[in-house]
Amino acid sequence: MRFEEKQIVLKDGRMCILKPNSPEYAEDMIRYLKETPTETDFLLRNSDEVHFTVEQERALLQGILDNPYQIMMVAIVGGRVAGNAAINGIGPQRKLQHRCSLAIALYKEFWGLGLGTAMIGYLTELARSVGAWTQIDLEVVAENEQAKKLYEKCGFIETGRRHNALRSDDGTFHDEILMYKDLT
Numbered sequence: 398m399r400f401e402e403k404q405i406v407l408k409d410g411r412m413c414i415l416k417p418n419s420p421e422y423a424e425d426m427i428r429y430l431k432e433t434p435t436e437t438d439f440l441l442r443n444s445d446e447v448h449f450t451v452e453q454e455r456a457l458l459q460g461i462l463d464n465p466y467q468i469m470m471v472a473i474v475g476g477r478v479a480g481n482a483a484i485n486g487i488g489p490q491r492k493l494q495h496r497c498s499l500a501i502a503l504y505k506e507f508w509g510l511g512l513g514t515a516m517i518g519y520l521t522e523l524a525r526s527v528g529a530w531t532q533i534d535l536e537v538v539a540e541n542e543q544a545k546k547l548y549e550k551c552g553f554i555e556t557g558r559r560h561n562a563l564r565s566d567d568g569t570f571h572d573e574i575l576m577y578k579d580l581t
């Protein structure tokens with residue numbers, strides 16, 4: 398989905414642009430997908446599971462840009478990708494058409510600067526404008542206090558827990574907390 402760029406000021410005074418992710422960021426996104434899992438174990442995909450070529454990533458980003466039910470927002474600070482967040486429709490079936498899901502990850506140097514709050518605020522506005530969705534769902538690793546705080550601050554409510562949803566490479570299992578935000 399295409400949408401208007403928005404400029405925000407981070408808590409450290411730097412300017413940040415929130416804009417639709419697009420094929421021009423294909424190489425940056427591959428780097429981001431590989432590097433962010435080295436900074437936190439709370440992401441689903443591990444670095445060694447990123448196998449996209451630049452061409453494939455370009456095509457993927459173009460497809461998202463052209464799809465009215467996929468919103469992908471990149472945050473740019475000083476010309477660099479600081480983070481990415483997305484809202485996607487859950488599925489095309491009529492019984493699922495009212496739901497979308499949210500995902501977000503920032504490079505560690507941009508944590509705690511208000512960027513997550515700003516991105517989710519803008520994504521929520523855009524999700525409402527789509528007109529089809531009445532709720533945003535998400536899952537967060539139970540131990541991810543920073544993300545849970547962010548989601549609560551942005552109006553998400555805990556609705557459940559998925560036992561042993563994730564298994565880390567060190568063999569430990571982690572529950573996921575299920576959260577949702579009402580868009581009506």
Ligand SMILES: CC(C)(COP(=O)(O)OP(=O)(O)OC[C@H]1O[C@@H](n2cnc3c(N)ncnc32)[C@H](O)[C@@H]1OP(=O)(O)O)[C@@H](O)C(=O)NCCC(=O)NCCS
Pocket residue numbers: 437439440501502503504507508509510511512513514515536537538541542543544546547550
């Ligand atoms: C989770 C994440 C997106 C949060 O984004 P952020 O830009 O750091 O969040 P914000 O700065 O907007 O902070 C939002 C709230 O989180 C809380 N928070 C911030 N830093 C925190 C910390 N270190 N510990 C606990 N809570 C924290 C505060 O309540 C804050 O609200 P406040 O600014 O009004 O005090 C970011 O830390 C990140 O990308 N983490 C790694 C990937 C990840 O875990 N993604 C979520 C997967 S479900």
